[in-house]
Amino acid sequence: MSAQEEAIGVSSAFGRLLGLEILKAERGEALVRLSMHDGLRNLHGKLHGGALFSLIDTAMGQASLSLSDGKPGSVTLECKVNYMRPVSEGELTCHAKVLHDGTRTQVIEAEALQEGKLVAKAVATFAKL
Amino acid sequence: MSAQEEAIGVSSAFGRLLGLEILKAERGEALVRLSMHDGLRNLHGKLHGGALFSLIDTAMGQASLSLSDGKPGSVTLECKVNYMRPVSEGELTCHAKVLHDGTRTQVIEAEALQEGKLVAKAVATFAKL
Numbered sequence: 001m002s003a004q005e006e007a008i009g010v011s012s013a014f015g016r017l018l019g020l021e022i023l024k025a026e027r028g029e030a031l032v033r034l035s036m037h038d039g040l041r042n043l044h045g046k047l048h049g050g051a052l053f054s055l056i057d058t059a060m061g062q063a064s065l066s067l068s069d070g071k072p073g074s075v076t077l078e079c080k081v082n083y084m085r086p087v088s089e090g091e092l093t094c095h096a097k098v099l100h101d102g103t104r105t106q107v108i109e110a111e112a113l114q115e116g117k118l119v120a121k122a123v124a125t126f127a128k129l
Numbered sequence: 130m131s132a133q134e135e136a137i138g139v140s141s142a143f144g145r146l147l148g149l150e151i152l153k154a155e156r157g158e159a160l161v162r163l164s165m166h167d168g169l170r171n172l173h174g175k176l177h178g179g180a181l182f183s184l185i186d187t188a189m190g191q192a193s194l195s196l197s198d199g200k201p202g203s204v205t206l207e208c209k210v211n212y213m214r215p216v217s218e219g220e221l222t223c224h225a226k227v228l229h230d231g232t233r234t235q236v237i238e239a240e241a242l243q244e245g246k247l248v249a250k251a252v253a254t255f256a257k258l
Contacts, residue, residue, distance in 0.1 A: 007172045010172070012170060012171045012172045012177060013167055013168050013169070013170045013171075014168065014169050014170060014171060014177035014179060014180055015177075016168075017146065017147075017168040017169070018146075018179075038142055039142050039143065039145075039146040040142070040143050040146070041141060041142040041143060042141045042142075042143060042190070043136045043139070043141045043190070043194075043202070044202065044204070048141060048143035048144075048183065048186070049183075049186045049190075049204075049205045049208075050143060050147075050179065050180075050182050050183025050184075050185075050186045050187065051143055051179075051183070053179050053182040053183070053186070053208075054177065054178075054179025054180070054182070054183065055179075056179075057177070057178045057179045057182070058179065061171070061172070061178075065172075073172070073173065075173070075178075075212070075215070076178045076212055077211070077212060078209065078210065078211045078212065079178075079182075079209070079210055080207065080208070080209040080210075081207060081208055081209075082206065082207045083204070083205055083206060083207065086204070
């Protein structure tokens with residue numbers, strides 16, 4: 001098993017710092033969970049936009065990695081995120097899906113939900129390494 | 130002094146978790162610093178895109194807050210980020226500037242730099258509360 005294959009489903013150091021849990025990563029899709037805790041709060045006492053973005057970027061990265069078949073993986077080139085609802089407590093999940101798996105790039109979309117309601121939506125371009 | 134005025138220049142719980150340092154926040158501009166440490170690494174061993182986004186979002190939030198004059202502040206509605214260089218070690222800074230301070234929204238841009246080189250660029254829309 002290559003280092004990249006081992007990395008599928010494995011949290012990075014940053015993912016562990018935030019408490020991200022990778023629930024699924026296969027066939028171009030991934031599901032990652034984040035449980036709210038006090039270390040993730042912004043100045044309003046809500047989930048920080050950067051922490052929510054980190055959940056999204058990690059789910060996208062895992063969806064991308066799930067298609068790499070032991071190749072060196074990918075990196076985020078650009079991402080657009082829309083925030084729709086604040087998060088105060090509880091768990092949220094992010095589902096990411098590779099929409100286009102090109103030769104050099106991938107287009108990936110993701111939705112973060114809490115109790116069935118859309119919290120944030122993002123679309124990104126990843127570069128294959 | 131209101132809670133919001135006190136919040137200018139003060140890191141959130143999430144900012145402290147990452148190690149963000151707010152160097153300046155006045156007249157619609159802000160400068161925030163992040164020093165690389167092992168807790169911020171992605172699966173490639175580089176600075177995680179979510180940590181870099183958190184630096185950018187925090188600088189934008191401080192630039193926004195610096196114009197609020199004790200009003201309840203603002204939240205990120207949407208943001209587009211482009212990543213240009215990986216970061217392995219050392220310090221980087223993010224400068225954010227409010228381009229448009231409207232009645233209900235603000236348009237804010239930010240650049241993250243390391244040793245004079247552009248690492249990431251972002252433009253966002255914030256909603257005034």
